[in-house]
Amino acid sequence: MKRILLTMAILMVTVTMVFAAGVPETQKSAAGPTVIRWAYWGSGERVTISQQAIDLYQSRNPGVVINPEVSGGAGDHFVKVDTQLAGGNGPDIIQMGGNIYDYAKVLLPLDAYAGSELNTAVIDPSAIASGTIEGKLLGVSTGVTMPALVFNKSLIERSGAPQPKLSMTYAEFRDYLVLLKSKLPKGVYPMQDIGVMSTNSTPFGYWARFNGTPLYTAATASTGVSAEAAQKYLELFQDYRANGLIPPAEIASGFAESNADSSALIAGKAAIAFLYTNQLGGYQAATTDELRLMEFPGAAATKALWQAPSQFYTVNKDSKNAKETIKFINFLVNDPDAAKILGSNRGASASSSARASGASSPADQRVLDYMQVAGPHSSLETDHVPNDTEFNSTLFLIYQRVAFGQVTPVQGGKQINELLLRMIAK
């Protein structure tokens, strides 16, 4: 019996000691400065520059402490933020991507602060519009990004083929791909299979706009893409595939195309690929070849390109320091010194006051050059398809089925149309 009591005693002591051991840091600053929690995703360079921006702000605003909560990738970031929100402990600033629509109900509308804490006058109207959902300003754009095709200038040079024109029609584009194929070595394809990628169906969205039949119109809750239209898209890529202009399904699916590490272009397997302009810096850093941007075919005639907000700064509805948080966001977005530090890491700035500080790297400059040309070939962004993660994932599955020959483009087209209707109805 004594032994048992001894055990219990040891147990109790140990447990108490452990409790005493870990004093949470946040508790220490209870009565002190205002603490703002900024949750974002990123790595390496982004973390360094964000910290520099934080230090600058803190030096100008004593009494405010900003705690960065960084996750390596967007996936981790959202799982963590979701869990924290569900536990009632969400951060003050939440970095958002295109999925801002899904979070509309938990974000603080910023309209009340526009003009005072948040200087919206110097921000491009299109950027403001992209962050406005159901009439409320829910997110401040961190910068602008555009869809683009990226090509490996060095690789094309080595093959002896001419460099591509910046703007082409679909016919010219196909001819160019055929020309590339004749010059490129075996095992290297003119273009990666960008029809639909594992996390991205932007080219499909582009093509829908190019034909004047947008993927989704929120006002009427309908899609302009019919089964026949989807079928034509599948046939377009099937034609490319049959002629060796894009790799066969087996090889294409070895590259997830979500970033430089899973890119066929960087691996030297394709000369042309897809990316968003704010990714150029990252891609260029992953290779010694020179990368350049060109437009999607047919953009000049139809203005089917668009400028998308790269990311958003949003405020948690339950934030305890809304005013201070918004002031910091204003600093990040509009202050020229902050812009110099942050560069276009989160998108090319949409604020005229920030742009005054100029481009911060050669890759940045190329992005700005591209936007000079592509900007006028753009129009207002299409509404996002509801449940877009599921939409992307299932669309990719259907696309692969066609690519691997399990399903015909006719059936594929029907399935895509059904999918769209189902996602809208959900």
Next chain:
Amino acid sequence: MQKKAKDRIYSVGINLFIIALGLGMLYPILWLVAASFKQSNTIFSDPGLFPKAFTLENYHKGWAGIGIVGFGTFFRNSFTICLLSAAANAMFCSLTAYAFARLKFIGKRVWFALMMVTLMLPTHVTTIPRYIIFRSFGWVNTFLPIIVPKFFATDAFFIFLLVQFIRGLPKDIDDSALIDGCGRFGIYAKIIMPLTLPAIITTVLFTFLWTWDDFFNQLLYLTSPNNYTVPMGLRLFLDSSGMSSWGPMFAMSVVSLIPAFVLFFSLQKYFVRGIATTGIKG
């Protein structure tokens, strides 16, 4: 004379075979180490085992971590969490295992079945409720949500492991000790624990390694960079939307394997045969 020669050939053969197979296991590590000495933008384009452009910069850059906090801090945090967890598991899982393996009590079958069931529910769905619990305790941004559960034997894997080992020991040992006037706890501490040492060492080793790798819980609960651990630091080198610092990441991955090796080696001497026999004779 002939038998001796046969034995020698046999043991040399075994040695060679072990080495050959082992080298097959080694290739990935060799590739990893080689990659850590290559420049980031050549890692994927230069796939060979020998770097064309040897560089040490990955180790420098990698150690600096994310600027505001370096890998020195990450390692310190990881060590603290893992050592405490390993010790706690060894202690409390064996206590629980002893009860299940040797003692008689009402409800034993039910409790055992429930314990096994706790192993079967995928952890993703208990993430949110656990977060709610730990938040209500105020333990967010501390090491507590990761360590404290080990003090309450929530890792049923090790309980079951130790149960199986303890059941393999002859019951006479217990009985003779009881006759000698030893209490249950004494039997546990003086007899059972030493005899199941390999299993306890296994518990310590695995708890350490698995806690080290438990990236998601660390990500969820450790919110300020000062509390970040090594896996979190490694993930921070990879950015899903742009710049990835593969070189430093590989370099730090190599470094992060070192503690595991050291632990493995230092625990080797406890994998000693023959402890079981001494118990019976004494």
Next chain:
Amino acid sequence: MTRKRLLQENLTSYAFLTPWLIGFFALTLYPMFYSLYLSFTQFNIRQPPQWVGLRNYIVMFTGSEQFPRDERFFNSLLVTFKFVFTSVPLKLLFALAVAMLMNKKLKLIGMYRALYYIPTLLGGSVAIAVLWRRIFAGDGLLNLILERLFHLTDLPAWISNPKYSLSTLILLAVWQFGSPMIIFLAGLQQIPKEYYEASSVDGAGKVRQFIWITLPSLSPIIFFNLVMQMISAFQSFTQAFIVSNGSGGPLDSTMFYSLYLYIKGFGFSEMGYAAAMAWVLLIIIAAITAIFFKSSGSLISYGSGE
């Protein structure tokens, strides 16, 4: 046994059990019940859960007019079953074989053991994913060797081909046999030398020793490894996630059950459905485990004790 002794026995036992009981009630039971509750709701995490009764289960198994059946669910179940019933036996075979090789007092045995444990050490790191793709890609190491050494042509791109991608993951799992190997080693260490010595004197060869001494003595450990590897194989997530880049591989061929659960719960924000999937898996695993336990009675010898 007197009543007093009985009471004392029970009290002692429960005293030993106290830490686990506290942990079970405070930290495990509530989350389990919460997730059971969630399985009957639709929960997109950002809004409170909404009760929908059996809908999630219906969508998984039969589908209805309004809610078509989820074909990806059954696919994930199939993929996982294939994975479990192939990788677990293979893994255990290797683990036991190598453990027996390692059970010697050779000079550098510590280093050898470490060697075989390395694959497991690399675990679910991103480095493994990169490596595996290097080896099994269309232009990867394996194909290079097959072409140069064996002059084979027209080889598939294993890791991105729906027919073979699962096999590369099975191979990955088997390659990481370190953990069960260590456990077998610990078990082998506990078998008294005397048994082998005595049987040698009686003229028993290595094979007979293996069948009549090693296997029976090791049986509780074999059982442990079998059950635990099976349970963990059913829940396998990390390797599939990193190798397929979170997508479930070409044409959902590497869409493990836990991966699909994760995608449904955190990706599509259908936490209720994910919870339902979790409970279905729990029932499947529990049923198989129960069968194992029931049928093990006659096969396992727990020494001279029980």
